[in-house]
Amino acid sequence: MPKKNILLFVLLVIISFVLMTFQSRKGHLPINNLLHNLLNNTHKATKSLSDSVTRPFERMALNEEDNIKLQKRIDDLLMEREKYQEALIENKRLKELLRLRESSSSYITSAKVIARGVDYWTNTLIIDKGLKDGVEKDMSAITPKGLAGKVISVSDSYSQLLLISDINFSVTVRVQETRKEGVISGTGTRKCVLKYIPYEEEIKTGDIVITSGLDSLFPPGIQVGYVSKVDNKGAGGHFQYIEVVPFQDDKKIEEVIIVR
Amino acid sequence: MKYLYWSLIIFLSFFLQGRISVLGISPDLTALLAYYAGIKYRETKGLLLGAVIGALEDSISLSILGPNMLSKGIIGFSSSVFITGGFFRWTPLLGIIFISLLTLIDKSVVFLSRSLFDNMPATFSTALFVSLMQALLNAPAGLFIRPKHAE
Structure with missing residues (x-):
């Protein structure tokens, strides 16, 4: 193998390490959002395209509703109705979202999820609202079921959400019944961990956990999840080891509401 | 034309x-691209294209600049050295094993770099x-790239 190639390889290793060391000391380098925006625009365009292809069929199916009413006596009515299930579910979801929007005083905007983040390691989502719609970094994302995550980066028309299940996500919470405060952190899986609850506190499986608002990031009173496992036999060091399952499964998020 | 082709294919993979x-x-489509670049263009271009x-x-990915640059550079370089460079004689099985191995190396480099220089990205x-999972998903591509x- 030519020496030139080995030198080039060593150079790449050195440059990478210098870059990473520099950024670990001085913070991330400012990166041009051009490619990011282009990628998000393409995601949005393909989502609109797929929606526009499927929508006429959904509408056609909905127009047949009258005919279906006339054929109530036909035995396979239930099978026909299954076609509408998706639209009904969507309708119900949007109604819940609307109700949440009306009840939330710190409402900023509602947004659709257009893609998952490019990075495999982190649990992130891309939504179709950004600075132009009033979204800012560190705002909270909620759904009718509960807390979904927070905004970690914003461009003009898009934002990226860090989901509650990510290991770099934390939120101060309160156990609804006992009012005890703690911190919930993501674990990279469906379950989160409720930290800093001393052994004296009695926490039961099924207890509901809500945001406390003490971190000044998340509004208080948003439902987060329920306690699924409590280990008070010393596995968690000085505190109890408590697992919490978020109400909102991050694999099923389609729309969110951004609140301050 | 070649640059346009590569720009398009990189964008498509993202x-x-x-x-x-x-x-x-x-x-991990970008790892596959770096592997392909190494096999197609040999060490120098494979390494540079992988790094880009x-x-x-x-x-x-809104993380620090460097981990993927290093790992994809390694893939572009080593796929060329070991497969095209005559170190091994390419067979479909070797292709599958090698691409899985390189994907694992890629992930390990990114995970370690991020954990050392930034936040630990996952447990x-x-x-x-x-x-x-990614090594498994990438493996079939070893048959085609x-x-x-190669006969």
Whole structure:
């Protein structure tokens, strides 16, 4: 193998390490959002395209509703109705979202999820609202079921959400019944961990956990999840080891509401 | 024309990575691209193209610049050295094994670099699961990405 190639390889290793060391000391380098925006625009365009292809069929199916009413006596009515299930579910979801929007005083905007983040390691989502719609970094994302995550980066028309299940996500919470405060952190899986609850506190499986608002990031009173496992036999060091399952499964998020 | 082709193919791989997933894990298409670049263009160009692909991936992942640049550079370089360079004689099985191995190396380099220089991006068990799944998802591509001289 030519020496030139080995030198080039060593150079790449050195440059990478210098870059990473520099950024670990001085913070991330400012990166041009051009490619990011282009990628998000393409995601949005393909989502609109797929929606526009499927929508006429959904509408056609909905127009047949009258005919279906006339054929109530036909035995396979239930099978026909299954076609509408998706639209009904969507309708119900949007109604819940609307109700949440009306009840939330710190409402900023509602947004659709257009893609998952490019990075495999982190649990992130891309939504179709950004600075132009009033979204800012560190705002909270909620759904009718509960807390979904927070905004970690914003461009003009898009934002990226860090989901509650990510290991770099934390939120101060309160156990609804006992009012005890703690911190919930993501674990990279469906379950989160409720930290800093001393052994004296009695926490039961099924207890509901809500945001406390003490971190000044998340509004208080948003439902987060329920306690699924409590280990008070010393596995968690000085505190109890408590697992919490978020109400909102991050694999099923389609729309969110951004609140301050 | 060649630059346009590569720009398009890199963009497409980023795009598809955000859309395709199996059990919530996307195949590592950029690692496949770096592997392809190494096999097609030999060491120098493979390494440079791999590093560029990695740098772009770093820039859109909102993390530090460097981990993917290093790992994809390694893939571009080593695929060329070991497969095209005559170190091994390419066979479909070797292609599958090598691409899985390189994907695992890629993931390990990114995970370690990020954990050392930035935040730990995932728990160890999640990282292991993601890496193994991606190595598995990438493996079939080893059958199709082959050097010119392969029969």
